[in-house]
Amino acid sequence: xxxxxxxxxxxxxxxxxxxxxxxxxxxxxxxxxxxxxxxxxxxxxxxxxxxxxxxxxxxxxxxxxxxxxxxxxxxxxxxxxxxxxxxxxxxxxxxxxxxxxxxxxxxxxxxxxxxxxxxxxxxxxxxxxxxxxxxxxxxxxxxxxxxxxxxxxxxxxxxxxxxxxxxxxxxxxxxxxxxxxxxxxxxxxxxxxxxxxxxxxxxxxxxxxxxxxxxxxxxxxxxxxxxxxxxxxxxxxxxxxxxxxxxxxxxxxxxxxxxxxxxxxxxxxxxxxxxxxxxxxxxxxxxxxxxxxxxxxxxxxxxxxxxxxxxxxxxxxxxxxxxxxxxxxxxxxxxxxxxxxxxxxxxxxxxxxxxxxxxxxxxxxxxxxxxxxxxxxxxxxxxxxxxxxxxxxxxxxxxxxxxxxxxxxxxxxxxxxxxxxxxxxxxxxxxxxxxxxxxxxxxxxxxxxxxxxxxxxxxxxxxxxxxxxxxxxxxxxxxxxxxxxxxxxxxxxxxxxxxxxxxxxxxxxxxxxxxxxx
Amino acid sequence: xxxxxxxxxxxxxxxxxxxxxxxxxxxxxxxxxxxxxxxxxxxxxxxxxxxxxxxxxxxxxxxxxxxxxxxxxxxxxxxxxxxxxxxxxxxxxxxxxxxxxxxxxxxxxxxxxxxxxxxxxxxxxxxxxxxxxxxxxxxxxxxxxxxxxxxxxxxxxxxxxxxxxxxxxxxxxxxxxxxxxxxxxxxxxxxxxxxxxxxxxxxxxxxxxxxxxxxxxxxxxxxxxxxxxxxxxxxxxxxxxxxxxxxxxxxxxxxxxxxxxxxxxxxxxxxxxxxxxxxxxxxxxxxxxxxxxxxxxxxxxxxxxxxxxxxxxxxxxxxxxxxx
Numbered sequence: 001x002x003x004x005x006x007x008x009x010x011x012x013x014x015x016x017x018x019x020x021x022x023x024x025x026x027x028x029x030x031x032x033x034x035x036x037x038x039x040x041x042x043x044x045x046x047x048x049x050x051x052x053x054x055x056x057x058x059x060x061x062x063x064x065x066x067x068x069x070x071x072x073x074x075x076x077x078x079x080x081x082x083x084x085x086x087x088x089x090x091x092x093x094x095x096x097x098x099x100x101x102x103x104x105x106x107x108x109x110x111x112x113x114x115x116x117x118x119x120x121x122x123x124x125x126x127x128x129x130x131x132x133x134x135x136x137x138x139x140x141x142x143x144x145x146x147x148x149x150x151x152x153x154x155x156x157x158x159x160x161x162x163x164x165x166x167x168x169x170x171x172x173x174x175x176x177x178x179x180x181x182x183x184x185x186x187x188x189x190x191x192x193x194x195x196x197x198x199x200x201x202x203x204x205x206x207x208x209x210x211x212x213x214x215x216x217x218x219x220x221x222x223x224x225x226x227x228x229x230x231x232x233x234x235x236x237x238x239x240x241x242x243x244x245x246x247x248x249x250x251x252x253x254x255x256x257x258x259x260x261x262x263x264x265x266x267x268x269x270x271x272x273x274x275x276x277x278x279x280x281x282x283x284x285x286x287x288x289x290x291x292x293x294x295x296x297x298x299x300x301x302x303x304x305x306x307x308x309x310x311x312x313x314x315x316x317x318x319x320x321x322x323x324x325x326x327x328x329x330x331x332x333x334x335x336x337x338x339x340x341x342x343x344x345x346x347x348x349x350x351x352x353x354x355x356x357x358x359x360x361x362x363x364x365x366x367x368x369x370x371x372x373x374x375x376x377x378x379x380x381x382x383x384x385x386x387x388x389x390x391x392x393x394x395x396x397x398x399x400x401x402x403x404x405x406x407x408x409x410x411x412x413x414x415x416x417x418x419x420x421x422x423x424x425x426x427x428x429x430x431x432x433x434x435x436x437x438x439x440x441x442x443x444x445x446x447x448x449x450x451x452x453x454x455x456x457x458x459x460x461x462x463x464x465x466x467x468x469x470x471x472x473x474x475x476x477x478x479x480x481x482x483x484x485x486x487x488x489x490x491x492x493x494x495x496x497x498x499x500x501x502x503x504x505x506x507x508x509x510x511x512x513x514x515x516x517x518x
Numbered sequence: 519x520x521x522x523x524x525x526x527x528x529x530x531x532x533x534x535x536x537x538x539x540x541x542x543x544x545x546x547x548x549x550x551x552x553x554x555x556x557x558x559x560x561x562x563x564x565x566x567x568x569x570x571x572x573x574x575x576x577x578x579x580x581x582x583x584x585x586x587x588x589x590x591x592x593x594x595x596x597x598x599x600x601x602x603x604x605x606x607x608x609x610x611x612x613x614x615x616x617x618x619x620x621x622x623x624x625x626x627x628x629x630x631x632x633x634x635x636x637x638x639x640x641x642x643x644x645x646x647x648x649x650x651x652x653x654x655x656x657x658x659x660x661x662x663x664x665x666x667x668x669x670x671x672x673x674x675x676x677x678x679x680x681x682x683x684x685x686x687x688x689x690x691x692x693x694x695x696x697x698x699x700x701x702x703x704x705x706x707x708x709x710x711x712x713x714x715x716x717x718x719x720x721x722x723x724x725x726x727x728x729x730x731x732x733x734x735x736x737x738x739x740x741x742x743x744x745x746x747x748x749x750x751x752x753x754x755x756x757x758x759x760x761x762x763x764x765x766x767x768x769x770x771x772x773x774x775x776x777x778x779x780x781x782x783x784x785x786x787x788x789x790x791x792x793x794x795x796x797x798x799x800x801x802x803x804x805x806x807x808x809x810x811x812x813x814x815x816x817x818x819x820x821x822x823x824x825x826x827x828x829x830x831x832x833x834x835x836x837x838x839x840x841x842x
Binding site: 354 | 707710711712713715716719720723724726727728729730731732733734790791
């Protein structure tokens, strides 16, 4: 690859657009990465950061616009092509193979071979040791990666990219799983990399860290790169405003519903962290919901919303504490069945993996959580099942060829409605919705908002989690913000603003005081 | 009116049915004496044991599991039935001898099968042992126990009542065929028409979604392995009674034939897709194949090769129709 001078443009994207089905993920996005500098990319979930990075790293081949490497246009055939050109990406979920050693991971796919065609382990270990020494990680390269802490594993990933002779390293949320001291080590590493002319693209939600390490910052919103500025001198408020500012066209407005008495209350919910003893995935959450109310739960990815719902629904009985109250009476939920019998319902985050049995028909899926509705004399009754499916099919406007059709072939929006139908068939008092409109096109989203509105009007208490600001502002009566497992803020919709919500949702490094929240 | 109707599953069954019809026609032409009432009942009798085992195997595979121990459980249950009939139970400490009539011996034998199946289920659900490993272990354990119990020799002379179960007829139909047919019908109704059956499909289709929907996944799995164990014992009943003898090597290799029947019948090994009807077709195909080749005088070793090829073909054809 053509060597590029320090501070010259080494990697650039111009006018890059990409659609996924009905969703415009990127809209003429542009970025210019300079050699030897750290370029941060920030934006809400869904802003397009990941998609843009994947295009730069060769994961997506099919996009509009141009990617330029050292001034010349390139089209990467696949990630390997990008790697060979010197562009490497370190994903948020590290891509190390647990059963292999550090050295084997670093040189995976590019093993040194001796004359007989067998792996030359001696050379592999030596080369790895050199790389690790440069990165100040003095660990035997023969050890298994599972013995390392996450922070050290990240350094192994960096070693991998250096073994590739990467000139541009893209890091996606590198500090989400490491301690503060390790963050310092990482930043020292990044500085030494940039001194050697490597360009680093740094994606993160943590604005304090970004100000510490980045030279440039690009803000993305709705698939567009809305601003690029030198990091020095930019205030967090400015950045948050850029992340959030949008044209306020409300395509859906919620009808006001009179709210009744408190129906559901949770107190002090805590869920142990599976890998870090003493740490919590959900840390002391309490809230209550009233009849007819839609409580919005806002948080970025990793905030703990799904884990909170799972805990409430009885999926982690042995590693969680807290109390649940329904209509004032305390509940004891040790399994999803307990939760369902108590009157709770959970529409999970991933409809294909958790919400539906794809191989079964629409009607079989709808009756699954409350089969007694379609039984007569102890046997399943086909006619009752058809009637149930037709009933909910009409009420929720589910479009299928027939109720006997396999649910696999439905569109995302219709699949989500089937999941919703299943839960409504259990006649719940409280409906928990985890990102109910994820991966659904705009029209179907509106339909689901309308349904939620109708359900609230009918007296249901609804808790809906979302990572999309406009959605929460549209549909929720009251908003609670979760960040890193903790409850950071609560507002009625009238007094909540996009910026205050996002600020409360952004994770913070431990060195910053909480004085500037709200 | 089945709500499980999924055109792919129906297509798979179609293939099995078409294949079966073609095979019958082909053998009718090539094998002299294949097309006779006598041979029909011979085939029916020959597949009755495999059918019992395969029905249990179908339930297990539908939940995404597998049961390699069916042949060994067959042997141990059969041996215990025979042993109790022949020699009863002696309790010298109490100066007691208990003799058994056929119904009691049979019930106890089936209970043994059920317990072994339950043991499999507990290993799999409570101790998280993968089904392949747990049932493989049971395969060896039960076989060993059988050899211990029988002292390595056959137990014979089990009395007319018992023997009539395996070799008698009722209304012109061999008893073993009645038993197998009854099990097929019961299992078919269970799968399509009961809550448990629906839960079985849900657990196999998507265990996480099933659990979140309130299905007691552990209980479903415990039940299917217990049922499989019981049905293996019924197979043991048929084998032992029609031979009037329980041997230590009874049932060896039966697990492979039952898995073959399930697979040929269109049930997916990953779970959630399949039916008892398909398994019956699978068992029939194997039975017809065996019968036809024997009548044609084909070398028995070639028979095994051909059977293997048929299994491969069945799955390949199935894959072709599955547009994933």
